[in-house]
Amino acid sequence: MNSNQIITGFFKKGNDYFCIRDDHRSFEPCLIEEIKNLDYFHALEKEYKHNATGENVFKFNYGPSTGGMVETVDFKIYTYGERILSVDIFPEFKRREIKITREKLDNALLKMERLNGFHSFSYSTLLCSSLERLLGIGIPDDVRIKRILLMETERIISHIFKTARLCEAASQNIASYQLMALREKMMRSVAEITGHRYMFGINKIGGLYRDFESSRLVQMAREAVREYSQIRDGLYFSRIFIDRIENTCKISVPFSRGPTMRASGYAYDYRKMDPYYADLDFSIVTENGGDSLARFQVFAGEIETSLEIMEKAIEQKKGGDFMPELVENEIFGVETPSGDARMFLEMEDNRISNIYLRTPSMLNLEAFARGICGNVKTDIPFAYESFGIWIGELGELL
Amino acid sequence: MKFWPINSLRKGILTTKFPGGKNETISPWSTLPVRKNDSEPYCPVNAINMGKVSLEKCISCGRCTDSMEPSLRPDNFEKFREKPLLKRSFKIFPIDSGTCGACNTELFSIGNPYYDATRLGIFFVNTPKQADALAIMGVYGEEMEPVIKKAMDVMAQPAVIILFGACALSGGIIGRGLRDLVDPDLIIGGCPPDPFVILNALEKVRGR
Ligand code: SF4
Ligand code: SF4
Numbered sequence: 001m002n003s004n005q006i007i008t009g010f011f012k013k014g015n016d017y018f019c020i021r022d023d024h025r026s027f028e029p030c031l032i033e034e035i036k037n038l039d040y041f042h043a044l045e046k047e048y049k050h051n052a053t054g055e056n057v058f059k060f061n062y063g064p065s066t067g068g069m070v071e072t073v074d075f076k077i078y079t080y081g082e083r084i085l086s087v088d089i090f091p092e093f094k095r096r097e098i099k100i101t102r103e104k105l106d107n108a109l110l111k112m113e114r115l116n117g118f119h120s121f122s123y124s125t126l127l128c129s130s131l132e133r134l135l136g137i138g139i140p141d142d143v144r145i146k147r148i149l150l151m152e153t154e155r156i157i158s159h160i161f162k163t164a165r166l167c168e169a170a171s172q173n174i175a176s177y178q179l180m181a182l183r184e185k186m187m188r189s190v191a192e193i194t195g196h197r198y199m200f201g202i203n204k205i206g207g208l209y210r211d212f213e214s215s216r217l218v219q220m221a222r223e224a225v226r227e228y229s230q231i232r233d234g235l236y237f238s239r240i241f242i243d244r245i246e247n248t249c250k251i252s253v254p255f256s257r258g259p260t261m262r263a264s265g266y267a268y269d270y271r272k273m274d275p276y277y278a279d280l281d282f283s284i285v286t287e288n289g290g291d292s293l294a295r296f297q298v299f300a301g302e303i304e305t306s307l308e309i310m311e312k313a314i315e316q317k318k319g320g321d322f323m324p325e326l327v328e329n330e331i332f333g334v335e336t337p338s339g340d341a342r343m344f345l346e347m348e349d350n351r352i353s354n355i356y357l358r359t360p361s362m363l364n365l366e367a368f369a370r371g372i373c374g375n376v377k378t379d380i381p382f383a384y385e386s387f388g389i390w391i392g393e394l395g396e397l398l
Numbered sequence: 399m400k401f402w403p404i405n406s407l408r409k410g411i412l413t414t415k416f417p418g419g420k421n422e423t424i425s426p427w428s429t430l431p432v433r434k435n436d437s438e439p440y441c442p443v444n445a446i447n448m449g450k451v452s453l454e455k456c457i458s459c460g461r462c463t464d465s466m467e468p469s470l471r472p473d474n475f476e477k478f479r480e481k482p483l484l485k486r487s488f489k490i491f492p493i494d495s496g497t498c499g500a501c502n503t504e505l506f507s508i509g510n511p512y513y514d515a516t517r518l519g520i521f522f523v524n525t526p527k528q529a530d531a532l533a534i535m536g537v538y539g540e541e542m543e544p545v546i547k548k549a550m551d552v553m554a555q556p557a558v559i560i561l562f563g564a565c566a567l568s569g570g571i572i573g574r575g576l577r578d579l580v581d582p583d584l585i586i587g588g589c590p591p592d593p594f595v596i597l598n599a600l601e602k603v604r605g606r
Contacts (some may be wrong), residue, residue: 094539096536184512339542
């Protein structure tokens, strides 16, 4: 299936509006009416209200701060009793305002890697590579390879975490513990190899602040993927697990992002457009179910693809500088572990003067809100975990 | 289904003996940096004063690496009051005021088999009413102020208030901290704090 080059973001520059489309590297002028007509327009404005009315409909509150969720988020669930009719989601309880414009570029980078600490390396690479291209700074090709290795490691860790949370919510406690232990083992190795468990402080505009041995990282990934495969096979044999996640939170909308979108059969992965991955052939993992089971299958498939990419990347010893050309009106992007983030940047006097960032969680939160309708309340935790949503990403970049 | 028990046995015992034994590992830059030479250090958040690093301000970025190096010590915390009545069981309710997500996942890490905080009587609970401690993380946010205050009001005494991570302590590089909103019994530094530092700090505030 093709995502039909749909609009996934928009921003204002002066008095004019511009939109971002899948498969397009440049932003395009558009009319605000066109954007407002999108049925997911409010998600691009970070609003998720779908209130339901009717006799005997009541509102059930879940959040904003509850031990069951990793982050602060408030749900108002409309129901007659058990089945969910619709849901309002309020992410603004923890909305952070992060000042990026007119900051020293290195400070902007430190802030960007803290937009979503869990996917910090993807976001820091997005900012570094965009600034490098705008400023005409070439990086040694070895740095490109090392950034790919860290981004793919981050994806493996993130997918393991999501699978573990999914197992925990579906009462598969042993599998969940084993996956959390595997993630911990990887975090310890990452800290040992790079100096920080979450890869903070490594990226630098024009290079890396801390160099590391690529082969150690790849060896760690090999062992982790081998261990993951055993646990995954155990889960495939667990009828209880499969029954619990099959058909829950079924969704098929081309505006959803990353593994969520690919689990509904849309073969879109920003890495196919990313100049970093130009010579690294890989197949996009898709499934057709659109449910939590399909998302789990995509995570499992993508963990293997990430290792394949890493193996190919360390074999590429081109040497020289890497500086892909800048296309006109370029809208930058990165495939984070939860889906593509797209960014518009403008500079003035060597500082960022204008920034717009559309993160995957902005759209995946809307996909979740739609998919959960018709499910029962107890489905919320594992349905939510299978979308890889991070509320931190909904912060405002100023 | 024999797969799970056999697979668990194959992995052996993973759990640390810490704090009984030494911590096996630590995230280097999450520990407080110390001087390695006399050169003037650079720090983007002015965390270094006369060669000493403020645990409240340090964002674990490693930008001072020309003059400083990670101490690798699991003591990046400060205890202002001790609550020995909580020696036996210690139930924690985490509150995310405005985080990047890493403080949240690092706090939950102490529940994984490598740390197994339950062996020390440390548990996570789903409401502040059941909790002995609030671990508040992230920067200040207007919408979260009443949520934090309400959580503190419903807790039984004795209760421990923990400010967790550089954002909560000073705002880090992101925003405003929470020091003027709450009077903490314990502060834990790092961006994010390392799980060994977290375990160490939680044990000390209970007087263990
Ligand atoms: S690690 Fe970063 S924040 Fe901490 S003292 Fe060094 S430069 Fe400052
Ligand atoms: S202290 Fe660091 S890790 Fe914790 S929320 Fe703030 S930026 Fe994230």
